[in-house]
Amino acid sequence: MNEPEDHALGRSRGGYGTKLHLIVESRHGIGLSAVLSAGQRHESKFVEPLLRAVRLVRPGHQGGRPRIKPRRLAGDKGYSYRTIRRYLRRRGIRAVIPTRKDQKPNPKFDRETYRRRNIIERAIGWLKENRRLATRFEKLATNFLAMVNLALIQRCLRLLDSPDRA
Secondary structure, three states, rough: OOOOOOOOEEEEOOEEEEEEEEEEEEOOOEEEEEEEEEOOHHHHHHHHHHHHHOOOOOOOOOOOOOOOOOEEOOHHHHOOOHHHHEEEEEEEEEOOOOOOOOOOOOOOHHHHHHHHOOOHHHHHHHHHHOHHHHOOOOOOOHHHHHHHHHHHHHHHHHHOOOOOOO
C-alpha cells in the first residue's frame, strides 16, 4: 500500500486535521477523484495528482480516443498560482479561478461558471454528514480514503436511483 508517512494528519491551529481534495462533475456533484493531505499542506500541491486520477468519456463519443480531461476547472483563491494555471493551460483545461488580493485581476474571469462551484461545496457538505468521515474514525489514510470513496459511490447510486434525476 502507498501509505503516507503522516497518514494525512497534520497539525494546525485547530489541532490535527486532514484535507480532502475532491473533483466532482458539474451536473450532479458526483465525485470523480479524491486525494487526502495533512491539514497544514497547501491545496495547490494536489491539483496534478487529483487531475491525473480523472478519466472522462463524453456522451455520444464515437470511437477513437475519448476525452480524458475536464473542459473547465473551478477552484477557490487557494488555487490561484501561475504554476497551476500553466499546468491547466498546457492540458487544454480552462481555469475558472479568482485571483488573490496580491494578484492583478483577470478581466476574462467567468463569474457565471464560478458560481456553479457551489456544487462541490454541497458535495463536501454531504460527505460531512457521514459521521464516519466527519470524525475520521479511520486511523490509516488509505482506510479513510476508502471510506470517502465508498461514500462517493453511495452518493452516485442514490442519484442514479432517484426518479427526479435529469
